[in-house]
Amino acid sequence: MFENPEYQDVIDKINKIRSYGLNKMLTIPQIAILGDQSSGKSSVLEAITKLSFPRNIETCTRFATQVSMRRSEQIEISAHIDDAPEFNERYCAQVGEWDIHTIISEANSILCSSVEISEKVLEITISGPTLSPLTIIDLPGYINTTVDGQDKGIVQTIRAINTRYIKDSRTIILAVVPANVDLNNIFVLGEAERYDPLNERTIPIVTKPDTIEPDLLPSLIHTLLNRRKCMKLGYLVMKNSSYKDIDISWDDAKQREDDFFKSSMLWKQVPDARKGRVSVKKFLGELLYTHIKKELPFLKKEILELISDCEKELTSMGPPVSNTAMAKVKYFECILKLKSALTALMDGNYSFEYISKHKSDYVAAADGNDGSVNADDGDDNSDFAPPALKGNHHFIRSSLYRLYQRYNQAMNKDKYLLPADKISELVLRYKGNELPGFVSFTTFTQIYTETLVCWRDMTKAHVTSMHLYLHDAIANFIAFTAEPLLEDTLLLEFDKFYSSQIAKIDDTIESIFTDEGTPFTLNKYYYDNILNSRREKVEKQIQGLLNKYQPNTNATAAPITLQKSDINYNEQFAIEDLQEQLQSYCKVARKRIVDVVLLQTIERYMIKQINLYFDMLIAVDDSAISSRLLESLARTERRQELQDNAAVLRKSLLEL
Template sequence: MKCLQKVGKSSVLEALSGVQLPRAQNICTRCPLELRMKNIPFNQTEYATIRCEGIPEIKINKFSEIMKRITDCTVQLAGATNNVSSKPIYLTVYKKDIQADLTLIDLPGITRNPIDGQSKTIYKDIVELIEHYIKPQTAIVLHVIPSSVDFTTSESIQLAKKNDPHCERQLIAVSKIDKFDKGIGEKLQGIGPGSMALKLGCVAVLNRTQEEIDQNIPFDEMRRREQQFFRSNEAFEGVSEQYLGSGQLVKRLALIQQERIRSTLPSIIDELKKEIKSKKSELKQMPPSVTSEIDCWALYADLIKKYREIINARVYGVYDNDTQLKIETTDLSRTDARTQMSNDRFDERIAFQLYNRQKDCREKLHNSFTHFFSSEYQKRVLELLEENAGVALPNFPSFSIVERLYRAEQNKFRKPCEDLIESYTEYCKVVLIKILNEVFVEETSYKYLIIHKLTDIILRAIDESEERCSYDIKKMLETEQRVFTLNHYYMDAVNKIKQKYQEYNNSIKLNQHTKVPSTFMINDFVIDVSSLSNEQQAALDVQIAMTAYCHVVEKRIVDQVSQLCYYWLITRCALVLDSKLSSAFTSAVLFEWMREPIDQQQKRENLKRSIHAMEKALAMGQNA
């Protein structure tokens, strides 16, 4: 955050953090102050930490000491005069009433004319310092500008425009709002003279008066007074609440921070990964939470056993209450609820979900075949019979014709099979990792380390099984190049059609003056045998053969590809994952991770919060 001097910057920072910061007549902030605000549960004690170069981290139990500690760090870095330093001070505040975790960097205000004790190059030094922080595209610039000032002429705005000419990463905290001019409502919304229509907008903040500071009015009371000020003042009637109050400013900053993390990938992700790795390495070096390797191994073995049992139950169709159909009678009918649950293709009902994917494959494969009894297909067959003239006896088609027609169909088999493999693999990855996270549900210091490692093992095992499955299915499809079957379905279908055709001819002879239906259905396909010439009868024989044989191939492929997917991804992978996971760590490694003496709990909790926050940010960035 970068602001001008004497514009209520301290009040804005205090309103955001809930702690009192140093104030001075001339230049107040003489070093970059990295202020991190962390929300903590109500059962924990509030505190702060501060450090800088030359002063190791100090824990502050009384917030009233923060001003003195900041002053000490400032003197350490910038001296006792009024000079500035580019070296930062790191202040982290852990409070119960913080609305959102935020990180703000308070920079020195711009000073054009040096005063006693300041360098003659103070203006140049401050500008260079500010530009160093606002130049990165990841930086968001929060200007603190009094309500009565023309926003467009603000020096901080002009400086920020050099690195952000379109003002896409700037917003204004409008301070000293009690001294507003006419039209302040429109000005906050980027309308009218002196306003700026910033992409990130403006938020008005009510500063503490000197009397309120002297009386040490609590920040909770100040927020109440701020809300009352905006509600009771006619100038703000009709102005959306998103433009009014320090609470809205915190929300705006938190939202911007989240969106900025998403938009600055992949550099932010890389930095987060490095920081997470560093924090996890530090966490790993802390003593685990158990007292012996035997206890450690027993706990881990129980977790892996639970994981195995859940997977086995889901594979064999045993679902607990959490995965059963939940019907909300007030909102959904019984049928609607069941339909909604069935549409969740990634729930834990493994047997049910795999069966649905197999049905999808069967449908795709079935729909991929040509309509063999269409007039267009008959024309194609007649063309091939004509080409075959002189090769075989009349009305006795060559086997090569069937092979040529079948080859055109065979090219369509691969896509449905590949889709089934991909669907199986994607589902297994999602559901097996989901179950793993449910098993390791307790928040422990070792949870993320172990899950991270086990996730790698699970995904690698699934990828290996997918590769082997794909290889076997490729070989299986290669065997389908040969036209061959001993399946009785083929001859049954052929004989039934010919029998129907013979019955039709006999009916014609017996009922010469009566119209006899020439269309009939056998095994899901409709056939019209009326007025067939000799050539068309020969073509019909080929069409019958193609239809019957492709139905055989369809059933054969669906069964085989389903069996192979199940064998490699379930039987040889999901159902035996526990053996891989059980050998993932040595007892010594587990013992090192899980042991945890009482005097290390506070440090562990701090690290865990930091890791959790960064992993949450990383997940948000990766899912954006």
Template sequence: MSSPVDENVLNQLKGDQSELLNKIDELRTFGVGDPVEPLQIVVCGNQSSGKSSVLETISRVRFPVGTNICTRFATEIILRRHPSDRIKVSIEPGNSRDDVQEREKLHAFTTESFSSGEDLPALVEAAKECMGLCDAAADLTPNSGFTDDVLRVEISGPDLPELTLVDLPGLYPSTSSEQGEPGMRIVQSLTEHYMTNPRTIILVVISARDDIHSQKVLNIAQQFDPKYERVLGIVTKPDIPTAGSEDYHLRLIRNEVVKLQLGWHVLCNRSPETIDLSDTARDVKEKEFFNTGRWASLAREQVGIESLRNHLSTILLAHTGRSLSGLIFNMQEKLLRNEQALIKLGTSRISVQQQRRFLIDISSKFSRITNQALNGFYVDEFFGGYEEDAGNTEERPFRRLRAIIRELNEYFARAMSIRGQRRIIQVSPLHEFDLVLEASNPYMLNWTPTYINVESLHEEIRQKAREIPGIELPGSVKQLLVGSLFRDQCKPWKGIAKAHILNVWSAVEYFLQLVLKYLVDDHVRASMMRHLISPKLEKMKETLMEKLDELLSYYKRGPPLPLGNAYLHKMRDFVSDRQPRIDLARVAGAVIPPQTPDESGSLQIIDQMQAYYDTTILTFVQNVAILAIENCLLSPLEDVFSSQTIVDMDDDQVQKVAAEPPENPKKRKRLDDEIEMLRDGKRMLAAYKQDKKSMPKPPILGKLVSVRSLGLGIEISLTDAIIFLQDSQLRKLQRRTLR
């Protein structure tokens, strides 16, 4: 099936864009970026200004034109690149269509009769009938014969430009019996809708027979494009101007009246006498007209359909060029990913000697990164730069191992200070923690405090004293009660410490996974974890649990053994705090102490336990952090995969870990080919981006601007500043991708 659009016209519209689009299509096969957003050209103007004729002249698709024909709805001719030729015709119901059945009827509209540019008038008539817009009943329809439904004709093929052409109903300044107020609102709303799109080139069509001041299309365009950056003016019917208007329209086309950044152009419309001329004959007749009289004084790039198509081709190429920054960025990202993947694959390693050399190289990098992570000296690219600390990925914080362990240690110490005691002795209703605020601590999740008041604890101690009578003198403080109460109070220690040790161990394991993921491909990473690192980590976990049992063992069985002055200072503080509460009369009358501890004796037991607890828990927390985590987990970490590890491996072990899977040579070849293609594509796109002919330079470029905000303190051109910023962005991207 051939395209219904004239191939000669396509070549003019594509111009230099064809080679660029071919390269972009080729790059997309490598998964680079999103397609370039297509440009759309919308023809706007008053009724009978020649809008449809302009589109027909540009595309050689026969839009319905004639003295008694009025465009009633928007028609989109959508040109798209595709490996095979295909055509799709549809109607998109407008927002004003509330009836479900009507919308379904419009959605069901299709036809196979559109195969050439000559078929559009018949297609439009069929669409009008489906929409209920017969000319005979136009004045009877609620919208005076206009609708916001859209007829879409999608034409795809391998050689088409990426472009949409839109024919809109004409604006009309006053109502009549055939064209009422509702229709006027629909036409203006459609015009504004298409102008809003920043990818729209607005072709404002002005008839040489009409006064420009009576046409509001330029005012509407200025609402959505205040600087007239997307507006291209078209003057039509220059061969039949009104008397005395020729000089005015010549000045208009020279951009002296209404200044448009895309300029003005002038075309000859088909007249009733030339309606049956071929397209070639029509173009020849137009050239003859512009070579005579005062029209010959205009620049040739401003007159005639051929120069207009060339101008539109330049606009298309410039639009594609403006999309190149994103494509080049995506290409650079893909290129860096491929290069990193190639580095991870390493060189071909068939022999055991090559495999051992590969592992030694990886172990050197592994040891360097691990050493920096343990010392908090994050300079390797693995850790990322300062500007990338915002945590854009979930894994990034876990690369900085020392920071993670320090944070977990702080959580552990805080949790131990609060929930390390089995019961909180409630001396007063005030407490030093807030459960809501502590909820962020991973060791405080789902924990509810258990309180006991002093009076209940007194009774409990007296009960215990009666159950374990010894050979001590009556009234003596039972030291056994102090140790028993302490062991009961510190029961949560093991659970909290075990959770902390396992959390740190898991963070270390995840960190090592990230390092290997950064250094090698997934196959080698899994093999190294399975055969080398995971067994050592499991052994470390066992050692950690043994060390924890060792740290707890004395507290589970031995009597209180306070050391240093900290315990005495605590006891002095407790006695000092309670001194006003002692009943001196009761003390003076107690000549013969009771058999079991009274309130004073119970308080002494509680004070001794609490003083011993407060001094011992600090030692335990430090021992877990230093003797367990630092000595048994972190210190051996640098040797978990060292060069000595590789030297000690026999040949079978080396092959298990470092042998290449069968698909690696093909993968390496594919990556090499892709990298070469991406580099070539990047050079080509960069050349297009810098081509002044394909990328018209806005007036601001080239002016000297201060870039003190870049820290340079010098004057450079804005172009150089943009290049500087792009290079900086790519360096940032490289650091991010290599991670």
């Protein structure tokens, strides 16, 4: 297996992408050794790597150590710590024999000079003709309490560091389990089960099998045969060297281990492939190889997604703006882009992409699902408080047209045409010194003003609904379209434009209704309607007289003598005539008002004069523009970070 070139190639690829720094952006397939302090972790690492690690509690438990082994013709060692250039230069490539104790001692002085436990990793790479390719990470051992003088927080710090590895679905958890401790009391198994509940990537390795009492050995064998606590990957067992054997060679330690497993017939029940340092290393190597091969397609997919995310963010940032002149150029480019887009939007000139993106809003509105209420829903007060359009109505012109329709419908309700009794009451209220049967122009105007006041209040409510809708719709569009760094400036100037325009709108509405306060029309419909109405009344009165005095059409016509009561041109006739005049005049006036109001308020000040907004943007002070667009240190650092990340991702993808 280890002699297979493909195996070496796969392990090398993972080691290379880790050296590029991919593991800082994505999780990569790996094996991590975890366990309680003094559980035998260091001796497991020694047995697998053939390296003699320090057993001093002050050094070996204070940071993670990653050991990568590869086969090569030349014996070589290198060590690396992030952000430690002098250390990395000293141990970049050391040919020949090496002193692990010195490397770890120096790493300890760098990583733990100001903290009890470091979250950084010491990376050691060793090569040699007899080495079997494998990468394994030794993590700080769990502790439950501290001694005097130690930082109380290191208990949680160690757990937090280890948890980052345990919860990573691409990490195989090599859980060190001392043989003389019951499985129920092994903390690392409980932690592993939290993030690997099916025990699919946790493999316990039993250490210190020589410390168990002989009568408990059958129970231990039962566990190792996966019959007590089932693990998908099974169990491993290794006799590690004790402190008294610290100076013996690796070969001597292996021989003692072999002799131990031959010391009892019970050990024969445990397969050779799962006991002893040589078998354990081979098992872990094959496991890591299979794990990497399974994860590679998913890893490549995630790399491609991250490259895409980096490119999108870099594109959104645009080219860097390094001086005031560049800032001004970019600002005017943004203004022109926004002007073109907003003008097209307000003209109802939508691009194919825009329609494709927002067509669902139009369909919802057309189906009446926009959360709005019709203006003619039967509520007498709804005309004065028209409901605003709800939701994101991206099709401004069509949404505005619906608001226009509501206003027109509200203005054309019959309840604003006064009945005869109301007119009679108002005639008495406003009557001057005119003779009975006559209604003066002043009285007509006063009565008409009653209706005009209602129309004005209703118009103000509807126009407010319109310009509030436009404010929100345009502001949302600006926020959506504009360069993020300029969004605040663009919205601030738009609010200024909006405030000035609604003041003009309010003044215009007052002017329109002030002018309408003096009845005036040259409309032919009005004249024809009055004349026709009067003619119909006269003809009806004459026909009534004829029916009264000549009921028999065959009788000889006799002279008609009119009685005083037959003359109906009295006060009541004048009121009825006034009602007809008011109705005819109101029909003409309200149509004129609707058209004039919409054209001279919303259309004039909010649609056609939108260029004033862009004039205001052009006048914005250069310093305000520069402060927004000049690249900040944080933005420059983020740009560099994205470029560096993209480079690492592309390099890693090529490697895979």
